[in-house]
Structure formats: structure tokens, C-alpha cells
Amino acid sequence: MKTLRWLASQHQSHNRWLVLMTLLFGVLFDSISWSSSWGIAFPDLTPLILLYWVMALANSNFLLTAFFFGILHDVLYHTGLGTYALIYCLLVYPMLHVRLQLRNKTLLQISLFIGVWMLAHQLLVWLITPANHLAGQNIAFWLAALVSALLWPLIFMILRTLRRNAHIR
Amino acid sequence: MPSPQARSLTSYDHWQFVAACALSLILMVIDEQTQLMMQSRMVLSTLIQPLEWLARLPENWIGQSNQALTDRATLTAEADKLRLQVLLLSQQLQASEQINQENDRLRMLLGVASRVNQSKLMVGLIVDHSPDPFRQIVRINKGTKDNIRNGMPVMDAHGLMGQVLSVNFNESDVLLVSDIAMKIPVRVVRTGARGIVQGDGNTELNLKFLPTTSNIREGDVLETSGLDGRYPSGIPVAEVVNVKSQAGSVFWQVSAQPVAKIGSSREVLLLMGKPLAVESVTP
Secondary structure (H helix, E strand, C coil): CHHHHHHHHHHHHHHHHHHHHHHHHHHHHHCCCCCCHHHHHCCCHHHHHHHHHHHHCCCCCCHHHHHHHHHHHHHHHCCCCCHHHHHHHHHHHHHHHHHHHHCCCCHHHHHHHHHHHHHHHHHHHHHHCCCHHHHCCCHHHHHHHHHHHHHHHHHHHHHHHHHHHCCCC | CCCCCCCCCCHHHHHHHHHHHHHHHHHHHHHHHCCCCHHHHHHHHHHCHHHHHHHHHHHHHHHHHHHHCCCHHHHHHHHHHHHHHHHHHHHHHHHHHHHHHHHHHHHHHHCCCCCCCHHHEEEEEEEEECCCCCCCEEEECCCHHHCCCCCCEEECCCCEEEEEEEECCCCEEEEECCCCCCEEEEEECCCCCEEEEEECCCCCEEEECCECCCCCCCCCEEEECCCCCCCCCCCEEEEEEEEEECCCCCEEEEEEEECCCCCCCCEEEEECCCCCCCCCCCC
């Protein structure tokens, strides 16, 4: 019985790599250069993927993951070290409080909720990173929140399929 | 979203949040106010280089397939154009060699050393640009292995392009003159009036702190004054395109266009002088 339990835990920790891989994919996708300034209307995938895992895996708090991927984002985007780490932590922490209630909502309601959450993300980015004060004058920068809400069902479906196939709980 | 071990928040979670935020803030302050994090940033940047290389792949593939689809007629036309350019350039090269020799003789006569020593120049190639459309940062293919250091001035064939912002082993990031964080002390070539040029985050520059008592007009060339000890003096930076006076202000509102082809240059020159500080350049 003990061996079985140990094997189960190994299997689970092995599957946690998938969580990190999806987040790494998000960082990779975010670092792709967009040729048009309308490209900034496409939201960062990393916070969206992070929010999905926070909601889906209610047994972890993901604060360290948020911090680590924030630092990675800072190096990639030449923002001050710790800036995005702070933004991601500020984004994840309130989500930890509401994630259990969110499970009873419909996908459409969660999408709207994600839109509001990503608006807060854009607001934090605009307030904390001086270089983005200029980006804030562009409507496309704020549209990213709306696009996040529209994209959420797709992201949700893909990640849920991955999670179910990998038996991540 | 089922999770059998769903749990409510504990004080451990709260403390972890507070610790993560505090650490982030400390890192931000250290990175902003000191140079201590430069080494860590360099290591992290080198570590994530494979990741950036992967991110560049789709863009490179699109570029390569576009190139493969270029038809023969276009290539022939391009070859003819290039042949003509080679002829013109070789003629210009001969002329410039004569001018260089004449310049050297005159400098020797004046007893003034060359401001930019040719042996201290290195040619780099722009390989990428910042994924953030609101930052004016490009990446070049020279890094610490080529003795590149933070703060080194970068030029193209026309004038000052920017300054090395961060370096990793193989590559470096260059903050362009048009970035909003870039400030360069300059002087107006025609009158000698001094001011500070700041990027507007797009393609233009603004000349600041030039009193309305100074004489400036459209077409004036701005060059580095060399006052900050960071750039050698006399490097062309920008050309004035618009001069306005604002009611109640004692300074001109001057817009200028960078003389360096920051959007199209591929080869850049790095001035390999003594190590330079980068206190004023913050990302």
C-alpha cells in the first residue's frame, strides 16, 4: 500500500512538470516579436496560463511559481528585476481567495472574470513599469483585457484536456 | 475543475505572499538604484538565450520562406542594383581614404589625437529587436566574449545609435537613442549651444533644456558634447526638424530626427574605449 502511495506521488510530481512546461510555453510565446503595435492587444499568455493552474489545482498556492516566472519575464523584457514577479504575485494572491467560488460559475462567467483580472494586470503593468506609460496611451494595450476574456474558453479547453490526459490533480 | 485536495488559505500562504512581494520590491529597488544585479541579469540572460532562440524560430522561418519565394527577376534586378552600388561605394571609399589621410595629417599638425581610434572599433550585427513594441532595444551578436561591456557607445555609418544596455556571453542589448530612457548631452554644431536629447519612445528625439535665448533652427545638427564622459564628443546624433516656443516656458520645444538609421541599419560600430558606467540608463 505504501509503495502504491509512493508511486502515485511520483506520478503526480512527474506530471507537475507539465504545469511548468505550459508556463514555459507561455513565456516563449510572449517573447515573440509582434511587427505591428496592434500586437500588444494580444495579451500575455503567461498570466493567463498561471491563472488557469491556480484555479484548477486548489491544493497549491503557486506564489513561488508566479515569482519565478515573473523574474523570467523581467529578464526577457528588460524590465527591472522583480517588477513582473510582483505583478504576478499580486495577480495570483486574490485569485487564491476566490478560486473555490469560481468553480461553481459557468465558463462565460469565468471568462468575464478573467477579463477583469487581466484589466487589473494591464493596470499594474502600466503603473509599475515606466516604459509602459507610453503603451497606456494606446487603446490596444487596454484591449488586451477584452481579448483575454475572449481567448479564455480556448485556453481553458486546451489546458483542461492536457490536465485530464496527464491526470494532474 | 475537480481537485480532491482543495484547501482554503492558511497563514503559510499569506506569509509566502508577503515574502514574495517583499523580495520583489527589494530586487526592484536594488536593480533600480545600484549596479549589483547586473551580474545576475547577465547570467539569467545567458541562461534563457536558448528560449529566446526558440522564440525567434517562427519569425526566422517566415523570413526564410519569403526569401525562397523571391522570383528570379527580382534577384537579377537586385544584383544589378548592388553592382552599381559597389561601383559607387568603391569610388566613395577612395575619396574617403584621401579625406582620412588629409584629416590625419591635419590632426598631427594640431597635435590632437584621433577622437575615435580605429583600432578600438568593433563591427557588430543586429540580430533581433525587443519583443516590447514600446521599447527601442535591439540585440547585437557581440557579447562578453568579445570584451563588450555595459555603457559602450554604439554607432552606425551615420551617427550615434545608442548604448550597450546589458551583455551576455554571446550577445548584447543596445538601448537606442530613441528610447524614452535614453538621455544624451549634446551641442548644436552651428552655435555650440548645449542641451540634452531624450528619446520619445518612437522614432523621434526631443532636445531639452535649450533656453529660448539660444539660436536654433530646423536643419541644425546636434552632436555629442562629451560632457558626461560617456560618449566621445563630436558624434552626430540628430537633425532638428521642428522648433516651437511654448508660452510661459523658458526653453524651446525642439523635435529632432536621429541621424543614425535606427530602423534599417544592420551593421553597427561599437566604440571599445575604457569601461564606461551606465548609471543614467535604467530599463
